[in-house]
Amino acid sequence: xxxxxxxxxxxxxxxxxxxxxxxxxxxxxxxxxxxxxxxxxxxxxxxxxxxxxxxxxxxxxxxxxxxxxxxxxxxxxxxxxxxxxxxxxxxxxxxxxxxxxxxxxxxxxxxxxxxxxxxxxxxxxxxxxxxxxxxxxxxxxxxxxxxxxxxxxxxxxxxxxxxxxxxxxxxxxxxxxxxxxxxxxxxxxxxxxxxxx
Amino acid sequence: xxxxxxxxxxxxxxxxxxxxxxxxxxxxxxxxxxxxxxxxxxxxxxxxxxxxxxxxxxxxxxxxxxxxxxxxxxxxxxxxxxxxxxxxxxxxxxxxxxxxxxxxxxxxxxxxxxxxxxxxxxxxxxxxxxxxxxxxxxxxxxxxxxxxxxxxxxxxxxxxxxxxxxxxxxxxxxxxxxxxxxxxxxxxxxxxxxxxxxxxxxxxxxxxxxxxxxxxxxxxxxxxxxxxxxxxxxxxxxxxxxxxxxxxxxxxxxxxxxxxxxxxxxxxxxxxxxxxxxxxxxxxxxxxxxxxxxxxxxxxxxxxxxxxxxxxxxxxxxxxxxxxxxxxxxxxxxxxxxxxxxxxxxxxxxxxxxxxxxxxxxxxxxxxxxxxxxxxxxxxxxxxxxxxxxxxxxxxxxxxxxxxxxxxxxxxxxxxxxxxxxxxxxxxxxxxxxxxxxxxxxxxxxxxxxxxxxxxxxxxxxxxxxxxxxxxxxxxxxxxxxxxxxxxxxxxxxxxxxxxxxxxxxxxxxxxxxxxxxxxxxxxxxxxxxxxxxxxxxxxxxxxxxxxxxxxxxxxxxxxxxxxxxxx
Numbered sequence: 102x103x104x105x106x107x108x109x110x111x112x113x114x115x116x117x118x119x120x121x122x123x124x125x126x127x128x129x130x131x132x133x134x135x136x137x138x139x140x141x142x143x144x145x146x147x148x149x150x151x152x153x154x155x156x157x158x159x160x161x162x163x164x165x166x167x168x169x170x171x172x173x174x175x176x177x178x179x180x181x182x183x184x185x186x187x188x189x190x191x192x193x194x195x196x197x198x199x200x201x202x203x204x205x206x207x208x209x210x211x212x213x214x215x216x217x218x219x220x221x222x223x224x225x226x227x228x229x230x231x232x233x234x235x236x237x238x239x240x241x242x243x244x245x246x247x248x249x250x251x252x253x254x255x256x257x258x259x260x261x262x263x264x265x266x267x268x269x270x271x272x273x274x275x276x277x278x279x280x281x282x283x284x285x286x287x288x289x290x291x292x293x294x295x296x297x298x
Numbered sequence: 299x300x301x302x303x304x305x306x307x308x309x310x311x312x313x314x315x316x317x318x319x320x321x322x323x324x325x326x327x328x329x330x331x332x333x334x335x336x337x338x339x340x341x342x343x344x345x346x347x348x349x350x351x352x353x354x355x356x357x358x359x360x361x362x363x364x365x366x367x368x369x370x371x372x373x374x375x376x377x378x379x380x381x382x383x384x385x386x387x388x389x390x391x392x393x394x395x396x397x398x399x400x401x402x403x404x405x406x407x408x409x410x411x412x413x414x415x416x417x418x419x420x421x422x423x424x425x426x427x428x429x430x431x432x433x434x435x436x437x438x439x440x441x442x443x444x445x446x447x448x449x450x451x452x453x454x455x456x457x458x459x460x461x462x463x464x465x466x467x468x469x470x471x472x473x474x475x476x477x478x479x480x481x482x483x484x485x486x487x488x489x490x491x492x493x494x495x496x497x498x499x500x501x502x503x504x505x506x507x508x509x510x511x512x513x514x515x516x517x518x519x520x521x522x523x524x525x526x527x528x529x530x531x532x533x534x535x536x537x538x539x540x541x542x543x544x545x546x547x548x549x550x551x552x553x554x555x556x557x558x559x560x561x562x563x564x565x566x567x568x569x570x571x572x573x574x575x576x577x578x579x580x581x582x583x584x585x586x587x588x589x590x591x592x593x594x595x596x597x598x599x600x601x602x603x604x605x606x607x608x609x610x611x612x613x614x615x616x617x618x619x620x621x622x623x624x625x626x627x628x629x630x631x632x633x634x635x636x637x638x639x640x641x642x643x644x645x646x647x648x649x650x651x652x653x654x655x656x657x658x659x660x661x662x663x664x665x666x667x668x669x670x671x672x673x674x675x676x677x678x679x680x681x682x683x684x685x686x687x688x689x690x691x692x693x694x695x696x697x698x699x700x701x702x703x704x705x706x707x708x709x710x711x712x713x714x715x716x717x718x719x720x721x722x723x724x725x726x727x728x729x730x731x732x733x734x735x736x737x738x739x740x741x742x743x744x745x746x747x748x749x750x751x752x753x754x755x756x757x758x759x760x761x762x763x764x765x766x767x768x769x770x771x772x773x774x775x776x777x778x779x780x781x782x783x784x785x786x787x788x789x790x791x792x793x794x795x796x797x798x799x800x801x802x803x804x805x806x807x808x809x810x811x812x813x814x815x816x817x818x819x820x821x822x823x824x825x826x827x828x829x830x831x832x833x834x835x836x837x838x839x840x841x842x843x844x845x846x847x848x849x850x851x852x853x854x855x856x857x858x859x860x861x862x863x864x865x866x
């Protein structure tokens with residue numbers, strides 16, 4: 102037998118215990134102590150009921166809600182199931198694929214139909230599927246674009262909704278890392294908290 | 299380029315530059331016998347492991363012993379992981395069996411085992427629908443450390459081949475390099491990075507998929523798990539396989555721009571630092587910095603190319619949509635710059651941890667990723683393997699340079715004779731032979747074509763070349779338009795991964811052995827100035843031209859043809 106066989110097997114076994122068991126367990130313990138909410142998945146409760154994770158997109162299609170990014174996730178049966186947080190992924194369509202063009206045209210038509218009075222150009226992130234299918238954010242432009250529709254459906258002043266969008270806009274980290282963004286679930290929760298008139 | 303994007307790239311490159319000397323010094327210290335306070339803390343554990351293994355960490359090993367050790371550790375890991383995957387339905391713990399909807403076939407298990415044991419981490423499965431948490435931890439996290447650590451040990455053996463002054467057969471002790479690299483470098487860094495990730499929102503919980511009722515009703519099944527443990531080592535060990543299917547795009551894996559930025563630094567800093575370790579151990583720091591400079595130039599060109607390609611308006615957008623970058627398959631928090639940074643760092647770094655879906659990149663954007671992988675991943679590159687690849691190119695460059703000026707070629711005082719050139723050329727040929735031969739088989743057979751989706755023809759060809767390039771370069775990134783979970787794809791990509799890891803690895807050990815067998819000659823007026831800009835230019839051209847000559851036809855048929863037909 103080659104003299105390196107035994108060390109190779111023992112190295113594999115000892116490092117399995119050390120890096121595959123001890124390291125994750127130690128990390129889990131430290132993480133739970135230092136960052137309990139984040140380690141558990143940044144879950145959000147409303148009136149004591151679990152309503153989601155602030156990092157995971159949910160389906161919003163109502164006139165009075167801000168919509169998130171198109172999601173191309175599939176169900177266990179292989180059929181489209183948007184925002185399926187148990188099977189992440191994107192559409193993987195190439196820019197030259199006619200199916201992508203068709204999907205984008207359908208999203209454009211749906212946005213236009215939902216708010217015919219909003220003539221402005223549609224922000225790119227509202228008509229393109231995200232990489233994870235679970236992107237919890239939209240760009241500030243995409244939120245502002247929808248403010249008119251949301252305000253009208255909820256009977257709120259547009260200025261009030263715009264102010265809410267601004268207060269929910271996260272800047273790039275440290276002012277320059279990544280992009281400014283709006284968390285759609287948190288924005289809709291904040292809208293729900295405004296008493297109806 | 300707009301200023302904020304430019305600032306992110308500049309800060310990244312600046313931090314890599316600043317971190318290279320300390321990282322290089324730290325690695326020199328760890329691998330020459332003094333790891334500081336960590337050694338006082340973990341020294342008994344280290345010695346206990348050697349005792350169990352039955353090895354003397356001070357005993358020198360020649361190149362054959364090192365190559366056996368490298369390959370056998372990989373094979374032991376692959377065999378162990380294969381067994382774990384085949385048995386995982388009997389393992390306890392979440393997620394519960396109904397959530398695991400992808401069947402673990404023998405070919406998928408084999409592919410996954412080879413993939414993680416070679417540091418490729420090509421994933422033909424979706425983490426959240428296929429694997430138990432126990433498998434992800436015991437299997438995949440462990441392989442992240444094993445593959446990273448053995449790659450690092452390969453790099454150290456290679457450096458010693460250049461550094462030794464007298465003729466010797468010894469390249470150091472593989473087991474000592476491997477165990478010390480894991481204990482004193484990867485493990486502490488992985489723990490620190492993982493904690494930082496959790497602080498930003500990366501999930502680290504041992505619980506089943508959570509069924510919840512979303513705000514507007516219905517039902518959402520939320521996959522959770524000990525993701526942070528894998529997400530940190532996947533980047534540090536230049537493996538890349540993520541916990542969730544969407545990998546670095548998943549908000550519970552890579553929740554903020556900062557986590558993305560730190561992850562990309564984790565890919566780059568150790569391989570970049572190794573150039574400095576090389577310079578210090580060979581006492582030719584100028585030569586180390588020249589390798590660093592060529593790597594940085596290749597990396598920067600990749601950033602520019604990918605940025606321009608993805609900043610352009612997508613051909614799929616109608617006029618009603620506002621101007622903006624190609625956001626299909628990308629995440630809003632990362633936008634253009636963080637996606638480009640992740641794409642370039644991971645495609646150059648033997649690390650498939652993309653922050654977006656390369657399957658939806660523009661034709662030329664996907665082409666930039668492909669080109670980076672085909673270069674052999676030398677722009678900082680994989681842990682240990684990146685430096686090896688760049689030094690191999692340097693040997694070819696001095697051979698060419700020597701021929702041009704009529705001097706006998708030598709590098710770092712070591713003559714580049716027929717044996718060295720033969721090994722370096724064989725090393726350079728593994729990539730084109732593997733990628734082109736397997737791509738030809740795939741596009742010519744029905745079993746290969748069965749993986750195609752509805753993307754345009756030239757794109758399908760790119761997807762095929764991309765898959766084999768990614769596997770042969772031990773990268774692991776995929777253009778998701780290709781359905782690769784079938785016996786044909788699982789077995790052929792596994793073959794590419796094995797050749798790309800153990801084929802190139804064995805040649806690298808053999809070359810290191812040949813160099814160590816030579817006395818190191820002092821510098822003289824006849825030596826090639828390997829720290830000069832002229833040599834840097836020669837090295838850069840060698841890397842690009844060798845790749846270009848091998849792959850130009852494939853690149854023209856794939857990304858170039860697609861870009862010409864997509865933008866009429």
